[in-house]
Every structure is written in C-alpha cells, then in structure tokens.
Amino acid sequence: MADNNNTLLDIKDLRTYFYTDAGVVKAVDGVSFDLKKGETLGIVGETGSGKSITALTILGLIAIPPGKIVSGYIDFDGQDLLKLKQKQLQKYRGNRISMIFQDPMTSLNPVFTIGNQLMEAILAHQKITKKQAYDKALELLDMVGMPDIRKRMKSYPHEFSGGMRQRAMIAMAIANSPSILIADEPTTALDVTIQAQILELVEELKNKTDSSVILITHDLGVIAKYAERVLVMYAGKPVEFANVNDIFYKPYHPYTMGLIGSVSKLNEEKKERLKPIKGTPPSLIDLPEGCTFAPRCRFALDSCRLSYPPNIEIEHGHFVSCFRSKEFYSGSLSRL
Amino acid sequence: MPEKDTLLLEVRNLKKYFNLRSGFFYSKSSSSVKAVDDISFFIKKGETFGLVGESGCGKSTTARLILRLIKPTSGIINYKGSDLVRLKNSQMLKYRKEIQIIFQDPYASLSPRMTIGDIVNEPLEIHKVGNKNSRLKRIKEYLKTVGLNPEHINRYPHEFSGGQRQRVGIARALVLQPELIICDEPVSALDVSVQAQILNLMLDLQNEFNLTYLFIAHDLSVVKYVSNRIGVMYLGKIVEVAPSEELYVNPLHPYTMGLLSAIPIPDPELERKRQRIILPGDVPSPINPPSGCRFHPRCPNAQDICSKEEPVLKNYNKDGKEHLAACFFAGKPI
Numbered sequence: 118m119a120d121n122n123n124t125l126l127d128i129k130d131l132r133t134y135f136y137t138d139a140g141v142v143k144a145v146d147g148v149s150f151d152l153k154k155g156e157t158l159g160i161v162g163e164t165g166s167g168k169s170i171t172a173l174t175i176l177g178l179i180a181i182p183p184g185k186i187v188s189g190y191i192d193f194d195g196q197d198l199l200k201l202k203q204k205q206l207q208k209y210r211g212n213r214i215s216m217i218f219q220d221p222m223t224s225l226n227p228v229f230t231i232g233n234q235l236m237e238a239i240l241a242h243q244k245i246t247k248k249q250a251y252d253k254a255l256e257l258l259d260m261v262g263m264p265d266i267r268k269r270m271k272s273y274p275h276e277f278s279g280g281m282r283q284r285a286m287i288a289m290a291i292a293n294s295p296s297i298l299i300a301d302e303p304t305t306a307l308d309v310t311i312q313a314q315i316l317e318l319v320e321e322l323k324n325k326t327d328s329s330v331i332l333i334t335h336d337l338g339v340i341a342k343y344a345e346r347v348l349v350m351y352a353g354k355p356v357e358f359a360n361v362n363d364i365f366y367k368p369y370h371p372y373t374m375g376l377i378g379s380v381s382k383l384n385e386e387k388k389e390r391l392k393p394i395k396g397t398p399p400s401l402i403d404l405p406e407g408c409t410f411a412p413r414c415r416f417a418l419d420s421c422r423l424s425y426p427p428n429i430e431i432e433h434g435h436f437v438s439c440f441r442s443k444e445f446y447s448g449s450l451s452r453l
Numbered sequence: 454m455p456e457k458d459t460l461l462l463e464v465r466n467l468k469k470y471f472n473l474r475s476g477f478f479y480s481k482s483s484s485s486v487k488a489v490d491d492i493s494f495f496i497k498k499g500e501t502f503g504l505v506g507e508s509g510c511g512k513s514t515t516a517r518l519i520l521r522l523i524k525p526t527s528g529i530i531n532y533k534g535s536d537l538v539r540l541k542n543s544q545m546l547k548y549r550k551e552i553q554i555i556f557q558d559p560y561a562s563l564s565p566r567m568t569i570g571d572i573v574n575e576p577l578e579i580h581k582v583g584n585k586n587s588r589l590k591r592i593k594e595y596l597k598t599v600g601l602n603p604e605h606i607n608r609y610p611h612e613f614s615g616g617q618r619q620r621v622g623i624a625r626a627l628v629l630q631p632e633l634i635i636c637d638e639p640v641s642a643l644d645v646s647v648q649a650q651i652l653n654l655m656l657d658l659q660n661e662f663n664l665t666y667l668f669i670a671h672d673l674s675v676v677k678y679v680s681n682r683i684g685v686m687y688l689g690k691i692v693e694v695a696p697s698e699e700l701y702v703n704p705l706h707p708y709t710m711g712l713l714s715a716i717p718i719p720d721p722e723l724e725r726k727r728q729r730i731i732l733p734g735d736v737p738s739p740i741n742p743p744s745g746c747r748f749h750p751r752c753p754n755a756q757d758i759c760s761k762e763e764p765v766l767k768n769y770n771k772d773g774k775e776h777l778a779a780c781f782f783a784g785k786p787i
Binding site: 164308336338378379 | 615617671672716718724731
C-alpha cells in the first residue's frame with residue numbers, strides 16, 4: 118500500500134496481456150504509478166502504447182479471455198481492484214471511478230434519450246426516486262454547460278453536436294461524484310475550439326468536486342496545459358514518469374526527448390526543423406530484444422539490445438527506464 | 454520577376470453549393486449546403502499556402518474543386534492562365550498531371566489489392582509516360598526519394614505502417630513530376646513521431662523539386678510549420694489571409710484569435726502564463742448559416758452590424774503587404 122495519505126490510487130507492476138492466435142500481445146507490461154488526491158495525471162504515448170488498456174484495466178473492462186491480467190495490483194482506498202469480482206467492481210465503476218471515452222458518437226446509446234441514460238447512471242448507484250434522479254440529471258446537464266436542459270433531456274444523441282455529446286458523456290461520468298475521472302482522449306474527435314471548451318470544463322469540474330483526473334492523450338500541448346505529473350508510455354511499457362516541467366524541460370528518456378522534438382510549436386518564431394524519431398513503433402506481437410525503443414533510439418548502444426533497462430528513480434519523483442539516463446543526468450551525454 | 458513571385462493558381466469567387474432535396478416523390482431542392490461560398494485566394498509558385506479551419510468549413514471541398522473532382526457552382530480557378538472550371542475533360546487531363554493530391558487517410562487511399570509498385574505506376578500508365586522499363590526505373594527512383602526501399606515494390610499496402618503508406622501516397626503524387634500538390638490533411642492520421650518525419654520529407658521534396666503546395670489541415674501548428682502564407686476558413690468563407698508568422702503574431706479576425714488561443718502549446722511554463730480565449734458555442738450548420746458575418750453568434754466582439762451585413766475581405770496591412778481579414782472590427786482584441 119502507498120505510504121502517502123494523499124495517494125488515491127496506487128498501481129504497481131501492472132501487466133495486461135492478450136493471448137491471440139498470432140501470439141501474446143503485451144499491451145500493458147509493467148506499469149506502475151500513483152495518483153494523488155486532486156491531481157491531474159497525464160498519460161501520453163502513441164497508438165498502441167497501452168494508454169487506453171491501462172485505463173480499461175483499472176476499470177475492469179478487459180475482456181477475459183483473450184485478455185489476462187498477468188501481474189500487479191491496483192490499490193484504490195486500500196482495496197486491490199484486481200481482486201474484486203465483477204459484481205463488487207460494479208460498485209466502483211461509474212461510481213467512484215468513472216470514465217469519459219474518446220468517441221462520444223459511439224459511447225452513447227442511440228436508442229435512448231440523454232435523460233434516460235443519465236438517470237440510469239444515477240439510479241445504478243444511488244438509492245433515490247426517479248423524480249429525484251430526474252432533477253439530479255437536470256442539475257448535471259446544467260453543470261456541464263448544456264443549454265436548454267429540459268428539452269435536451271428528451272433528445273437523442275444524434276440530435277447533439279460532437280461537443281454537446283461529449284458534455285453529456287461528462288455529465289454521466291460525474292453523476293455519482295467520482296473520486297477519479299479517467300478521460301481517454303476526450304477531445305480527439307472534436308474540433309479545436311470545442312476541444313478547448315471541453316478540457317476547460319473537465320478542469321473546472323475537477324476543481325469543483327475535488328476529484329482526480331487521469332488524462333490520456335497523444336497531444337503534448339494538452340499535457341503541458343492540464344497535467345501536473347506525466348507518465349510516458351512506449352510499446353506497453355512506462356518509459357518515464359515525472360512532474361510535467363521535468364518531462365518537458367529535463368527528460369531523461371530518449372523517447373520523451375524525441376516526442377518533444379517531433380511537435381511543432383505554434384509560438385516558435387524562427388522555423389526550426391522538427392527532429393523526428395526515426396522508424397515506426399514496433400508491433401506488440403514482435404517486440405525487439407532488449408530495450409524496445411533501442412532500434413529507433415539515437416543514443417542506443419549495443420548493450421541496449423540485450424536486456425530491458427530497469428525503472429530507476431533518477432531524481433526524487435522522476436522515474437525513467439533507460440540505460441543511459443545516468444549519463445544524461447551527469448551531463449556526460451548531451452540531449453542534443 | 455523572380456520565380457517566387459509568379460502566380461501559379463488563382464481562385465476567384467469560387468462557390469460550391471450542394472443541393473439538399475426534401476420529400477420522396479416530388480423532390481424539389483429546398484435548401485443547399487453552402488460548402489464553399491465565394492472564396493478567393495492565390496498561390497505563388499514554389500510557396501506553401503496553408504488552408505486551415507475546423508470540420509465542415511469547406512477546406513476539403515476547395516481541394517476537390519481545384520482538382521475538378523467536383524464542379525463548382527460558380528467562380529474561376531485560374532491555373533497558369535487557363536480557367537480549369539471551363540476546360541473540357543480532355544483538356545483537363547494535361548493539368549491533372551501537373552496538379553496532384555495527397556490524401557488524409559493512408560489506409561483508405563491505397564487500394565489493398567494493388568502492390569505499391571502498381572499504385573505508383575497507375576498515374577504513369579494513365580498519362581502514358583514512357584515504356585514499361587523506364588516506368589519501373591522511375592517508380593523505384595521515386596520510392597527511394599520518399600524513403601522507401603525500392604525492393605519492396607511488390608509488397609502490398611497492408612505490409613506497411615501508416616507513415617510508410619503515406620510515403621507511398623506521396624510517391625504516387627510525385628511520380629508525374631507535378632507543379633502543384635494539394636495536401637489534404639496529410640499527417641492527421643499519423644502518430645506524432647511519424648508526423649514529423651512526413652512533414653520534413655514534404656519540405657525536403659519541395660526544395661528538391663521546386664513544388665508548390667496547397668496544404669490543408671485543421672491543426673494550425675502543423676500548418677504554420679509548413680506554410681508561407683495561411684488562409685483561415687470558417688463556414689465556407691475565408692476570414693483571414695496572412696503570412697504565417699504575421700498571422701500568429703498579429704491575428705486580426707476574432708476567429709483566428711480564438712483558434713490560436715485554443716491550441717495548447719507543448720510548453721508547460723508558457724501554458725501557465727498564457728491567457729486563453731475560449732470561443733463559446735458550436736460551429737453552426739452550413740445549411741443555414743447565420744446572417745451577416747457567419748461568426749457573429751460566437752464572436753465576443755459582435756455588434757449589431759455583424760448580424761446584418763456581411764464583412765468583406767480587406768487588406769489591413771499599411772505597408773502594402775498582404776494581411777486580409779473579413780471583420781468589421783478587425784484587429785480589435787477580444
């Protein structure tokens with residue numbers, strides 16, 4: 118269990134594998150992190166890095182089989198969520214831990230009204246009357262900035278715009294005042310100006326309800342703006358974990374450096390050439406030997422291809438899995 | 454005149470309305486989607502003109518109009534002195550060779566049943582370039598140019614990653630040695646680390662082959678990285694045009710200001726200090742766009758006149774340079 122009282126969620130050595138005909142997919146392979154009360158933790162990584170599977174594992178939404186949780190624990194309030202039966206887990210899911218999915222189009226049920234779906238979420242966890250649930254639903258829609266709430270209660274998802282649908286999803290997610298809100302790419306399907314509205318809303322609700330947010334995204338800008346601490350994932354493994362400033366200004370993993378070098382900054386006056394990472398992310402079925410990032414790494418040594426680097430705490434609260442991180446730390450190896 | 458200043462493409466008062474029909478039997482067109490509504494811009498030879506806007510603003514329709522994949526409702530598309538709108542299909546063929554496109558989705562835009570060699574060969578075959586041997590040589594050469602292994606010529610698209618597929622798409626566009634390449638969201642389907650590879654490749658190719666790009670994307674930071682000049686679209690209209698640096702430093706249209714402000718910059722210290730403008734509301738439907746200035750319902754600066762009259766695109770730069778905006782209160786901070 119976590120030693121700090123402030124810790125809400127403590128995950129250690131989580132491994133979620135999928136056993137397919139083509140081989141074993143190590144979607145999440147040794148992820149550890151903790152989430153503090155009231156913080157926003159960002160998980161960043163590219164397609165297939167295991168960010169979403171991590172979230173789904175926390176919520177117990179992995180299909181078993183083909184999935185299997187091979188090791189680890191997820192400690193929430195002194196309870197290991199992995200030890201719970203589905204029925205017991207339902208008391209947590211959507212109640213104390215809830216999730217906003219990426220695509221509001223497919224995660225709402227098209228044949229029920231928004232009001233109906235909202236009330237269902239409320240009544241699943243709260244022992245109140247339908248009338249009270251209805252009032253509560255109205256209140257929630259109001260909270261997420263929905264206009265015309267009485268009319269909207271009777272509307273179906275297709276009558277909403279993408280942004281409004283995502284607001285409805287958020288209303289559902291906060292219906293039972295969860296302690297943890299997991300937002301999995303909540304704005305990827307939305308336009309830029311709507312994205313800003315939705316992320317501000319999540320931030321505002323987090324502060325209002327004093328909950329914690331796990332924000333999963335591939336957008337480093339969103340991470341820079343909203344996250345306090347950041348977990349960087351690559352090919353199912355956590356490669357770096359630190360507070361947001363350290364991730365951006367003092368990264369110790371070449372993948373983190375590469376990600377930051379790959380994005381164009383709007384504010385840059387002189388056009389600096391982007392520094393992409395060479396190659397492409399590996400297939401999870403056929404991972405390279407040793408450090409999975411080594412084939413794409415500018416700093417890789419022959420020894421990097423022999424074994425996977427251990428996760429070390431290089432500075433207080435700054436974790437990294439790279440054989441050469443100590444050289445970056447001492448300054449004997451330049452990041453440039 | 455230096456070559457850089459030669460006009461390559463000029464679009465004037467281009468409109469595309471899609472008719473909507475209502476009723477089953479006695480269908481009559483009742484209303485229309487004004488996907489592109491009277492836009493004008495030009496592209497100089499060798500430059501990159503970026504077109505940025507949110508979904509439904511008409512940027513992809515503009516791309517398809519220039520390629521004449523769809524017919525405009527009205528307007529002029531002047532390419533090297535010929536109006537593409539009025540050309541016969543047979544006359545158009547010559548220009549199709551010079552104007553190529555790279556599509557957004559590298560999964561959907563490559564036929565899964567053709568090898569990448571066949572894919573890159575197809576434009577050569579259609580335009581009857583060279584013989585079989587010279588084509589093969591050329592295909593291999595271009596596969597190499599875009600960073601693919603020419604020996605993979607007989608492989609199928611599914612054997613490649615997204616970034617590599619996009620390279621195939623680029624080779625296909627490049628193989629006819631075009632002048633103008635329309636890039637319709639070429640990197641938005643790709644992972645961040647791969648996006649940068651493709652963007653750098655496109656910049657290198659532009660230098661090497663003196664290409665002109667019309668670069669369409671919704672991501673303003675990507676557009677700014679590649680473009681010399683940028684046009685901002687909103688609901689079928691161009692609301693601002695300026696050199697890319699100027700657009701960022703000194704946006705004149707409130708929509709541009711909102712758009713710039715909405716994009717978080719990957720720099721935590723800077724983000725904490727930054728004041729953000731959050732534009733309220735949704736993008737309205739282009740079927741029934743708001744009266745007057747189409748942006749007025751979301752605009753913090755809107756006055757009475759904005760809902761009554763439509764602002765025209767005017768130059769606001771006093772030194773005779775280009776900075777166009779369509780706003781009655783252009784430059785007013787929000």
